[in-house]
Amino acid sequence: xxxxxxxxxxxxxxxxxxxxxxxxxxxxxxxxxxxxxxxxxxxxxxxxxxxxxxxxxxxxxxxxxxxxxxxxxxxxxxxxxxxxxxxxxxxxxxxxxxxxxxxxxxxxxxxxxxxxxxxxxxxxxxxxxxxxxxxxxxxxxxxxxxxxxxxxxxxxxxxxxxxxxxxxxxxxxxxxxxxxxxxxxxxxxxxxxxxxxxxxxxxxxxxxxxxxxxxxxxxxxxxxxxxxxxxxxxxxxxxxxxxxxxxxxxxxxxxxxxxxxxxxxxxxxxxxxxxxxxxxxxxxxxxxxxxxxxxxxxxxxxxxxxxxxxxxxxxxxxxxxxxxxxxxxxxxxxxxxxxxxxxxxxxxxxxxxxxxxx
Amino acid sequence: xxxxxxxxxxxxxxxxxxxxxxxxxxxxxxxxxxxxxxxxxxxxxxxxxxxxxxxxxxxxxxxxxxxxxxxxxxxxxxxxxxxxxxxxxxxxxxxxxxxxxxxxxxxxxxxxxxxxxxxxxxxxxxxxxxxxxxxxxxxxxxxxxxxxxxxxxxxxxxx
Numbered sequence: 001x002x003x004x005x006x007x008x009x010x011x012x013x014x015x016x017x018x019x020x021x022x023x024x025x026x027x028x029x030x031x032x033x034x035x036x037x038x039x040x041x042x043x044x045x046x047x048x049x050x051x052x053x054x055x056x057x058x059x060x061x062x063x064x065x066x067x068x069x070x071x072x073x074x075x076x077x078x079x080x081x082x083x084x085x086x087x088x089x090x091x092x093x094x095x096x097x098x099x100x101x102x103x104x105x106x107x108x109x110x111x112x113x114x115x116x117x118x119x120x121x122x123x124x125x126x127x128x129x130x131x132x133x134x135x136x137x138x139x140x141x142x143x144x145x146x147x148x149x150x151x152x153x154x155x156x157x158x159x160x161x162x163x164x165x166x167x168x169x170x171x172x173x174x175x176x177x178x179x180x181x182x183x184x185x186x187x188x189x190x191x192x193x194x195x196x197x198x199x200x201x202x203x204x205x206x207x208x209x210x211x212x213x214x215x216x217x218x219x220x221x222x223x224x225x226x227x228x229x230x231x232x233x234x235x236x237x238x239x240x241x242x243x244x245x246x247x248x249x250x251x252x253x254x255x256x257x258x259x260x261x262x263x264x265x266x267x268x269x270x271x272x273x274x275x276x277x278x279x280x281x282x283x284x285x286x287x288x289x290x291x292x293x294x295x296x297x298x299x300x301x302x303x304x305x306x307x308x309x310x311x312x313x314x315x316x317x318x319x320x321x322x323x324x325x326x327x328x329x330x331x332x333x334x335x336x337x338x339x340x341x342x343x344x345x346x347x348x349x350x351x352x353x354x355x356x357x358x
Numbered sequence: 359x360x361x362x363x364x365x366x367x368x369x370x371x372x373x374x375x376x377x378x379x380x381x382x383x384x385x386x387x388x389x390x391x392x393x394x395x396x397x398x399x400x401x402x403x404x405x406x407x408x409x410x411x412x413x414x415x416x417x418x419x420x421x422x423x424x425x426x427x428x429x430x431x432x433x434x435x436x437x438x439x440x441x442x443x444x445x446x447x448x449x450x451x452x453x454x455x456x457x458x459x460x461x462x463x464x465x466x467x468x469x470x471x472x473x474x475x476x477x478x479x480x481x482x483x484x485x486x487x488x489x490x491x492x493x494x495x496x497x498x499x500x501x502x503x504x505x506x507x508x509x510x511x512x513x514x515x516x517x
Contacts (some may be wrong), residue, residue, distance in 0.1 A: 058383040062395045320383045321376065336369065 005121035032124055036113055040106075040262055047261040048075040050308075051315055058319040079254065087250035090153060097151035102248065102255035105144035109262040111137045115191045116269050119279050119300035123191065130191035131183055134270055135176050138225065141263065142168040145227075148256070149244035160243025163233040163326055168225055170333045175221035177341035178214040181348040182274040185211070185357060191273060198277040200285050206357050210347045215275045217341050222267035223314055224329070226260060230321035231329060268310035272303065276310075279303040412472040412487040415442075415465055417505040424513040425506055427484035429460040436479035441469045449511075459512055467493060468501040482516050 015024045049064070049072060056063025064071035089098055115130035117123040127133055142165055149161020183189060185207055186197045197203075203211050224231035235243040245256045272278060279299035283291045324332065351357050386392065396405055419425050434442045447461040477485055485505070495501060 054387070057387045057390065057393075060386050060392055060394050062393055062397075316380060316383065316387075320379045340369075 004119055008122070036110060036124075039113075040110070040258065043265050044258045044261050045075045045079065047265065047311065048078070048257075050311070051261075051318075054312065054315045055319045058316070082250060082254040085250035087252045088247075090247050092153040093247065094151035094153070097147050098247075099252070101144050101148035101151065102252045102259070104147065105141065105259040106255050106262075108137065108140040108144055109259045109266065111140070112263075112266045112270075116266070116273065117191055117195055117278055118303055119298070122279075122300070126190065126192050129189045131179055131189045131194070131274075135172070135179060138175075138267070139168070139172055141225075141259075144259075145244050148248070152244070152247040154247050156240040156242070156246045157244050160233070160235060160240045160246070164227060164244060166326070167227070167231060167233060167329060170330060171221045171224040171231075171337075174217050174333060174337040174341050175225060177338070177345055178218035178221065179270075179274060181207070181210065181214040181345055184345065184348050184352050187352075191278070195273060195278040195280050198280045198283075200283055202275065202277040202280070202282070204275045207348065208351065208357065210344050210351060211275065213340065213344050214348070215271070217337050217344070218271055218275070219310070219313065219317075220332075220337060222271065223317055224333075226263045226267055226314075228260070228264065228314060229318040230323050232323060233326055233329060264311060264314060265307065268314065269303070269307045271310050272306035276306045277302075278306075407489050407491075411489050411491075412474060413489045413491040414467055414472075414487070414493065415470065415476060415485050415505065416488040417463060417485050417507075418483075419507055419510055420513065423507060423510045425484055425510050426482045426513050426516045427460050427463060427506065428482055428512065428516060429458055430481065432479040432481060433476035433485065436475045438473065438475065439469050439471065441466045442476060460506060463505040465503045465505050466501065467503060468498055484516075 012024070012028070015027060019027070052074065053063045053071075055061075064074035067073045067077045089095055112134060114125040115123065115127050115133055117126070145164045145168075146161045149157040149159075149164070152158070182194065182203055185203060186194045188194060188197070198206070200206075204215050205211075207214075227233075227235060233243075235245070240246070245253055248256060279302050281291070281294035281297060281299070281302050283294060398405065417425050417427060429444055429446045431444050431446075434444050443464040443466075444460055445462040445464065446458055448456045449459045451457045472487070474487060477487060493501070
C-alpha cells in the first residue's frame with residue numbers, strides 16, 4: 001500500500017544534512033504549523049459552503065448559487081467581508097479576556113489536530129496516549145466559550161455561556177465512555193495502534209451491537225459538545241441573539257465560527273478513526289482479493305471520505321431536528337445516554353475478555 | 359420491571375420518530391427536482407406564484423367598464439388600519455330617483471397589510487387580491503390608488 005513515510009523520511013534526512021539538528025526541528029515545526037493553518041482555512045471554506053448547500057437541499061431550496069461557479073465561492077466572499085469588518089470591543093467588556101477568547105477557541109481546536117492520522121504513516125505526533133490527550137484537550141473548548149460569555153458583559157452572552165458549560169461538561173462523560181469502548185476492544189490508547197487493529201474490519205462491524213450503540217452515543221455526544229443544532233443552546237439565535245458570541249464582530253466572530261467548524265471536522269475525524277478505521281480501507285476478514293482491491297484507493301481518500309460522511313450526518317441532524325430545551329438536554333444525557341453508555345461498556349468488556357469480537 | 363419497559367419503549371419511540379424526520383430530509387436532499395425556489399429576477403416571464411398569494415387589492419371591471427361596488431363601505435369598516443376610503447356620490451337613475459354610488463374607491467397601498475379582511479367583507483365580490491408585487495416607487499403619493507376606473511359605473515343587477 002502506498003505510504004507517505006518514504007517521502008517524509010527522505011525530506012527529513014535531506015534537511016538534517018543541510019542544517020543542524022535544532023534547525024531541522026524548528027523548520028519542521030514551522031512547516032507543520034503552516035500546513036495546519038492552511039488546512040484550517042481550506043476546511044473552513046469547504047465546510048461552510050457544504051453546510052449551506054446541504055441545508056438548502058434539505059429544505060427544498062437552492063442555496064448560494066451566484067458567487068463563482070454554482071456559488072462555490074460564496075464562503076470565500078463571506079470571509080473577505082468578515083476580514084474587512086471592524087472588530088469592535090464593547091466599553092463594558094473585560095478587554096483582555098474578550099480579545100483572547102476567540103484565539104483560545106482556535107488553539108483548543110488546533111491542539112486536537114496533533115494525534116490524528118490523516119493517511120498511512122502521516123500524522124503530526126503519534127503520542128502513545130492519543131485518546132487520553134483528545135479527551136483532555138476537547139474540554140478546553142468550554143473555557144473559551146465561558147470566557148467569551150463572561151467578558152462580554154452581556155446577559156445573553158452569559159446565559160449562552162452558562163448553558164454551554166453545563167452542556168459540554170455533561171456530554172463529555174458520554175463521549176468519553178463511548179471512546180472507552182474502543183480502547184477496551186483495542187487495548188491501546190495510541191491512535192496508530194487503534195487504526196492498525198482494524199486491518200481485518202472496522203470496529204463498528206467487529207464489535208457487534210455494543211460498538212454500534214457506542215457509535216450512536218458518540219455521534220450524539222459530540223454533536224452536543226460542538227454546540228451544534230439540535231444542541232445549540234449556547235447560541236440559540238432565536239432566544240439569545242447569538243449567545244456567547246453576541247458581542248463579537250469581524251474577524252473575532254469569524255474565529256469562533258471557524259473554530260466551530262474545525263471542531264466538527266476534528267470530532268468527526270476522531271469518530272472515523274475509532275469506529276470506522278481511520279485511513280484503513282474497507283477490509284473483510286481474510287478475503288485477500290477483495291482487500292487487495294480496496295488497498296488501491298489511497299488511504300487519505302478513505303480518511304477524508306469517512307470524515308466527510310460523518311460531517312454530513314451531523315449536518316443532517318442539524319437540519320432535521322428542532323432544538324432541545326435545557327432540561328430536556330440534561331435529561332437526555334443523565335437519564336438516557338450515560339446509563340446506556342455504562343451498561344454498554346460492561347458488555348464491551350465482557351466481549352473483549354471472552355474474545356467474542358472478530 | 360414496568361419502569362424498564364417504559365424506559366426502553368421511550369427510547370424506541372424517540373429513535374423511530376427521529377429516523378422518520380431524517381428520512382424526510384434525506385428524501386428532500388436526494389430529490390432536487392422538488393425545489394420550490396423561484397429564481398425571481400431571472401424568471402420574471404415564467405414566474406409562478408402560489409394561488410393564494412396576496413399582492414394588492416384591485417377592483418374587477420368587466421368588458422363594458424362596469425364594476426360591482428355598491429359603495430356599502432363594508433370593506434372600509436372591516437379594514438383594521440384605515441387603508442380604504444370610499445367617497446360616495448348620488449346618481450340619478452332612469453326613473454329620476456337618486457341612488458347612492460361610489461365616486462372614488464381610494465386604496466392606500468402603503469398602509470395595507472394584505473390581511474384579506476376587506477375581500478371577505480365585500481357582499482358583492484367587487485374587490486379581489488391581485489398577484490402583482492413589484493410595488494416600489496420613488497414617491498409615497500404614488501401608492502395611493504383609486505381603484506374604480508374613470509367613467510366606470512355599477513354593473514346592472516348588483517344591489
